[in-house]
Amino acid sequence: MFGKRLFHQDKPMPKGSKTVTNLDLQVVLHYGIPYTASILTFDPIQRLLAIGTLDGRIKIIGGDNIEGLLISPKKLPYKNLEFLHNRGFLLGVSNDNDIQVWNLECRQLVYSLQWETNITAFAVIHGTCLMYIGDENGLMSVLRYNSEEGKLLSLPYSIPARTIIESAGIPCPNYQSIVGILPQPSSSGTRVLIAYENGLLILWDVLEGHVVSVRGYTELQLKGEGSVDHQTEDGNELESTAVEYEEEKEICSLCWASNSGSILAVGYINGDILLWDISSDFSKKQQAGSSSKAVVKLQLASGSRRLPVIVLKWSPNAKADDRGGQLLIYGGDDMGSEEVLTVLDLEWSHGIDSLRCISRADLNLNGSFADMILIPSAGATEHNSAAALFVLTNPGQVNVYDGAMLPVLKSEDGKVHLQAEKFPVAVPTIDPCITVTKICLIQPDGDSSKKLLTKSAAKGYATTPTLSAGTRWPLTGGVPSESFIAIDNEAERIYISGYQDGCVRIWNATCPILKLMFLLEGKVPGTEVDGQSGSVSALEFCPTSMNLAVGNECGLVRIYKLRGSASESSFHVVSETKHEENPDS
Incomplete structure (x- = not known):
């Protein structure tokens, strides 16, 4: 019947019957991972995985083959995707800067807010309905989702880049795009790390309204050198580099490299990875003229042309001493090299001055890289060691690694014999086809x-x-x-x-x-x-x-x-x- 109606639209329909244009065709069920999957996020309390796509869909996957599909009215890629942890809501930011709120219980888009400027950074404060937004003009704003009213509300708190940078006493152009926002762990979101386009890093106290630490600005960083001991436990030498006078360079990725938020890992467009110690108060350091080393550099390859460091993730050790863990890196290798995911096992005894690289392992990818996420153990706090590593590759594949294997990965002749496990799906569509x-x-x-x-x-x-x-x-x-x-x-x-x-x-x-x-x-x-x-x-x-x-x-x-x-x-x-x-x- 539907086929006849579809191919004979020109014929008059009986009175009262619906035409094809009145049909509201919807996808009721969907199994598997969409081919256009591009971004991952996870709710550690409700134990749900969300996968955003390039065509405006969001796949929700839980346990026991429970899956859901959210379809946006705008068929655009998602550049940010975050859960409101344990609240049953998912936030998505599309490429046209539409901030969407999805209700997971009824699987519906319940609110959307069109942002006036280009959103370049987005972060939800853990355990709250508050979120930070950074834009191309350097403005940082705060939003709150009111579930009773079902609306995103703009709070009367927004700070332009000029205000923050002048508060640090740094002469800087008016136009500075924000490229990253990270609420500092253990601060309940009251302190936030803001990364700017020119490489400037500022730790800002939201309640007090002042700068806590400044890193990355050449005139304020001393020319002292810091080095990383790249020796594995068996004595094998790895690439060793030193930090010298750093010029301004574009930031591609960043993540906290400690549970307390005292060390920050930053990946740059030229392939460098810098670990910044931001534990000391900057104003006191400047007044005292301290010469302590605040940064060390990790360099995965020695070539002159290296890939940008696209993604950084940190998995702390199981110990509670906050003195090491695994840094997971995509990028930083020589141009034209094989596509891999690099795992560095790092350790330090007294801050990053004593940083040592215990081992390095390169994991071969099954397909081209799209995103990766570390899944914490059930009942763990936000910054415990990972239970699993999920790596999203194209087209529509999730490779799974046991988190217990990450701390013991070691290269043998430059190769790691750790195979990715297949993501269990209710209905296989790709493997087998x-x-x-x-x-x-x-x-x-x-x-x-x-x-x-x-x-x-x-x-x-x-x-x-x-x-x-x-x-x-x-x-x-x-x-x-x-x-x-x-x-x-x-x-x-x-x-x-x-x-x-x-x-x-x-x-x-x-x-x-x-x-x-x-x-x-x-x-x-x-x-x-x-x-x-x-x-x-x-x-x-x-x-x-x-x-x-x-x-x-x-x-x-x-x-x-x-x-x-x-x-x-x-x-x-x-x-x-x-x-x-x-x-x-």
């Missing part, structure tokens, strides 16, 4: 569906994976629907998909949370048939006889009889010259 699908109704007599479920129950598929070192799977959030809880003894609909490797998967699709029932391999032990591994090209299911026919690109047809006892099953192989029935145990 899906080729044909079908959704079918089961006869409502109850007998067929119960036998089908009884038979599939013998397969026993696990739904809660563990990582390589035995770490518990970190995503547990999401609430199953009431229909899923109630319907556990019958199947009204099944979803069938065929794959490029010849296998077929069948799910119970009675409710939105699909449950895998069967995995039918293309090959049968003890049976050799020409073309049996060919890509599945056609599926047909008969709900009366409960027979499934599978055709592949080699012209082979397999017929599975799904109705029967749990202890027996069979399939038929049909070719041009013969018809064979074989047991499938």
